[in-house]
Structure formats: C-alpha cells, structure tokens
Amino acid sequence: MTSKTTGTHGAVLEDTAPQDGDRPLVELRGAGKAYGNIRALHGVDLAVHPGRVTCVLGDNGAGKSTLIKIISGLHQHTEGDFLVDGAPVRFTTPRDALARGIATVYQDLATVPLMPVWRNFFLGSEMTKGPWPVRRLDIARMKKTADEELRNMGIVLDDLEQPIGTLSGGQRQCVAIARAVHFGARVLILDEPTAALGVKQSGVVLKYIAAARERGLGVIFITHNPHHAYLVGDHFSVLRLGTLELSAARADITLEELTNHMAGGAELAALKHELAQVGGVDVAALPDEQPEVPAPATAAPAGVASEAAAPATAASEAAAPDTAEGKA
Structure with missing residues (x-):
C-alpha cells in the first residue's frame, strides 16, 4: 500500500506504509488550526505507527508547536480529522490525551530541579500506603520502581536521592522519557529534545528514542535538526508556514534531500549569493537554485x-x- 503526498512546492514522493497491516495509533487527516483569521496549520496529514519514529521538522513558525498542542489535547483542531486507534476524537484537556496513552515531553521537562530523581519520576502520581485518612508516601516502593524503570531504558544512576537539577540535560531528558513510558504512554511526543544539548548528550537522547521505538512505542520526534532526525527517523514530515511541505519514508529520501526540503532550495540559493560576497567562505556545496522535485507523469500528445x-x-x-x- 503506497500513498503520495504533494507539498506546497509540488514535491510528490511515494510513502510506503508498513506492510504488517498495523493500524496507526494516532492519525491526522487534513488537520488544521485557526486562531480567528490567522490560520496556523492547514491540511496536515500525519500517521504514527507503533514501533516507528515519525520526525516532524520545520523552521521557527512552521507550525510544529501547534501540531503538538492538537495531539496532546491542549488545543482542538478546527478542520480535518483527528483519530486515535482509528476512532475520531476531540480532546478537551491534556488529561484526555494521557488517558488514551499520548504523553508529551516538553523542553522544560516538567521537573523540579531541587527535588530528588525519584520524586520527579512520580511527580503528581505518587505511590502511597496505609489506611485513609493517614495515608503516607511509599518512598521505598517509589525508589525501587524508579530504579527498575530507568534501568529498563538503559539509564543507570548511582544515587536516586540526588537533585534532578544536578543531572546533565541528556540524562534529564531520559528520565522524562522513562517516566512517560512507565505511566502507560503508547505515543510519545518529544518536543525538541536535543535543541539545547551538546553533541554527546544529543547522542544519548537519540539512543533512548531508539530504545522507546524498540519497546513498541510510536514516537513523534519534533526537531529542526535534519541530521538528528535522519539518525533515528522512520518517516519524515516537513512543515513550512503551517502546511505540509514533504511527507516521505526513510527509504524514499536521502539526508541531503531532507536538508534541502528543510531549508528550502530558494533560501539556500539566496544564502549562497550573500556568502559569496564574503571572502574566505566556501559556498561550492550549496545549490545554485531550488532542487527539482518529481512531478506526476502525464500523457503527452x-x-x-x-x-x-x-x-x-x-x-x-x-x-x-x-x-x-x-x-x-
């Protein structure tokens, strides 16, 4: 089963769907969002399958944040369809999304820096013991569970009592991912998890994204870095000014083509012209014009x-x- 997606610049690429017949966990069909007269998102198609990483790329203002808010239940779509397990839904709060197994890890990670790692792991969902009304925190069980879940994701911490603020950025991202998995996430949305990280820590986060995929989760990886996306992605969707510029499976696109669609050939050509005026800058690798894209075959006379x-x-x-x- 194959489908074709036409971008705003006429890009037509075949997208090979999974052959095992699995149904998308989350699917958007022509979805959009308007704030009054301002249309932030329009006509977006997106399918998230179990055990696959769907990368959503785009520059600032492309519509990535609006897309996250629709799927996570923060905002409601104003056009198109939003389906979970094949059934149309309209979430009113993020709790509705969590109840359906959709968890979002934002850039701020929703952690308290001065609290221990195990407290942050169960923040808002603490385990308790004892009879009501004198129930108290079951600290031993929370520490044991947090340690087991972190180890299952390949994260080994010597001291769960240390404040989570003392961990590196990559380690905090991994704790947030393990927390979402533990609380039943089937779809994991990661909002720019490598944006503020160095090369080594970005590699750590990408490793745990791949680990989440191996556990059968459907992952939506939001990023503006095509190199990070291509390392772990199975499908790539590029947004530009609120519309879908490109939708292609990994086998149908190269890193160079993905980068060109992400940056835009016209923008790269303009950048080359500007950099050519600066001495000592090598611009030979940049394209002279926007790369040609395949067009549908039509019969000619x-x-x-x-x-x-x-x-x-x-x-x-x-x-x-x-x-x-x-x-x-």
Missing part, C-alpha cells in the same frame, strides 16, 4: 513527447552519477 523526452533523458543521464553518489 504524439509528436510533443519526442521533443520533451530528449532533454529530460539527457538531464537524467547527466544527473545519474551525482544521484548514485548521494544515495551511497
């Missing part, structure tokens, strides 16, 4: 096809070595 086919064939033969190198 007899006589016209032969004239149009010759230049097209020559162009494809000339581009073949470059394409082969890019694919390799």
